[in-house]
Amino acid sequence: MKSLRVMLSAFAASVAFAGVASACEVTLKSSDTHPDGYPTVAAVQYMGELLKESTGGRICVEVFHSAQLGEEKDTIEQTQLGVIDMNRVSLGPFNNLIEETKVFSLPYIFRSTDHMHNVVDGEIGEEVLSAFQDHNLVGLAYYDSGSRSFYNKQRPIKSIADVDGLKFRVMQSDIFVDMVDAIGGNATPMPYGEVYSSIQTGVIDGAENNWPSFESSGHFEVAGYYTLDQHLIVPEVLVMSKSSFEKLSAEDQAAVRDAAKKSVSKMRELWEASEKASEEKVRAAGVEVITDIDKQPFIDSMKPVYEKHVTSDALKNLVSRIQAVK
Numbered sequence: 506m507k508s509l510r511v512m513l514s515a516f517a518a519s520v521a522f523a524g525v526a527s528a529c530e531v532t533l534k535s536s537d538t539h540p541d542g543y544p545t546v547a548a549v550q551y552m553g554e555l556l557k558e559s560t561g562g563r564i565c566v567e568v569f570h571s572a573q574l575g576e577e578k579d580t581i582e583q584t585q586l587g588v589i590d591m592n593r594v595s596l597g598p599f600n601n602l603i604e605e606t607k608v609f610s611l612p613y614i615f616r617s618t619d620h621m622h623n624v625v626d627g628e629i630g631e632e633v634l635s636a637f638q639d640h641n642l643v644g645l646a647y648y649d650s651g652s653r654s655f656y657n658k659q660r661p662i663k664s665i666a667d668v669d670g671l672k673f674r675v676m677q678s679d680i681f682v683d684m685v686d687a688i689g690g691n692a693t694p695m696p697y698g699e700v701y702s703s704i705q706t707g708v709i710d711g712a713e714n715n716w717p718s719f720e721s722s723g724h725f726e727v728a729g730y731y732t733l734d735q736h737l738i739v740p741e742v743l744v745m746s747k748s749s750f751e752k753l754s755a756e757d758q759a760a761v762r763d764a765a766k767k768s769v770s771k772m773r774e775l776w777e778a779s780e781k782a783s784e785e786k787v788r789a790a791g792v793e794v795i796t797d798i799d800k801q802p803f804i805d806s807m808k809p810v811y812e813k814h815v816t817s818d819a820l821k822n823l824v825s826r827i828q829a830v831k
């Protein structure tokens with residue numbers, strides 16, 4: 506009797522599941538490097554709920570978290586090819602591909618998170634998003650990523666002199682290699698998923714990231730010094746494959762754009778809470794957090810990075826417009 510009940514309920518569950526699954530005419534496959542529960546993953550899941558609602562259940566989103574579909578650089582290529590429909594990535598790995606994205610990846614370009622919001626929420630943000638079009642991608646929305654700071658396992662960095670010779674992993678973008686170079690460190694671009702073991706085995710001394718990534722990746726377990734120099738405020742971006750986008754009707758394309766934009770405020774709420782929780786966890790684990798740092802010498806050292814990367818009139822113009830935003 507008991508086994509019949511179990512069988513019946515399993516059957517009912519499978520019917521219910523099939524019902525839900527078949528209701529979605531299109532399921533957009535979305536990639537994220539972060540684990541389930543991370544604010545970017547939750548934001549795209551939320552975007553999917555909004556989209557499902559506004560399309561009467563026809564379009565669904567399935568988020569493949571924890572780099573199940575691969576590391577960011579590879580998943581970007583797959584998204585351009587239409588193998589992956591949507592992708593939530595940092596803007597950094599786009600730098601070598603889409604010129605315009607460089608401006609948001611320049612060290613200390615944003616004075617604060619508010620400044621970054623005012624830029625990405627305005628016309629400059631839209632301009633940079635529209636640049637994705639020429640690369641088989643559709644830029645949908647920006648998400649928060651706090652500010653990135655250096656961590657390492659050798660010593661506390663209290664000034665630029667302490668960086669000397671340290672090996673840091675950076676995201677795969679030339680700007681970040683030059684950024685580390687400019688303060689006397691050695692940069693190694695590598696995928697996010699390789700950082701933990703590379704620090705552990707001494708291939709590198711450390712890396713740089715925001716509180717939630719530093720914590721959720723476990724990097725704080727192997728790199729015990731975190732210096733809040735806050736050299737980058739690089740936004741995250743939610744993009745869609747142009748070929749997947751073009752398969753949708755104009756009305757559904759508008760619904761996708763709308764759901765993505767609407768998920769931004771939710772993401773910002775989740776982000777703030779997650780930053781606090783991660784900071785508490787990292788501090789409780791005994792990581793030495795260096796907060797009393799004079800950022801001005803770091804800011805001044807970045808001049809060569811700007812000189813090398815902001816060369817065209819178009820980029821110079823974008824940079825001065827960003828700086829003029831309040």
Ligand code: GTR
Nearest residue numbers: 594595650676697714715718
């Ligand atoms: C995180 C970001 C990821 C990834 C990672 C990295 O802050 O959310 O998309 O870019 O940094 O350093 O590779």
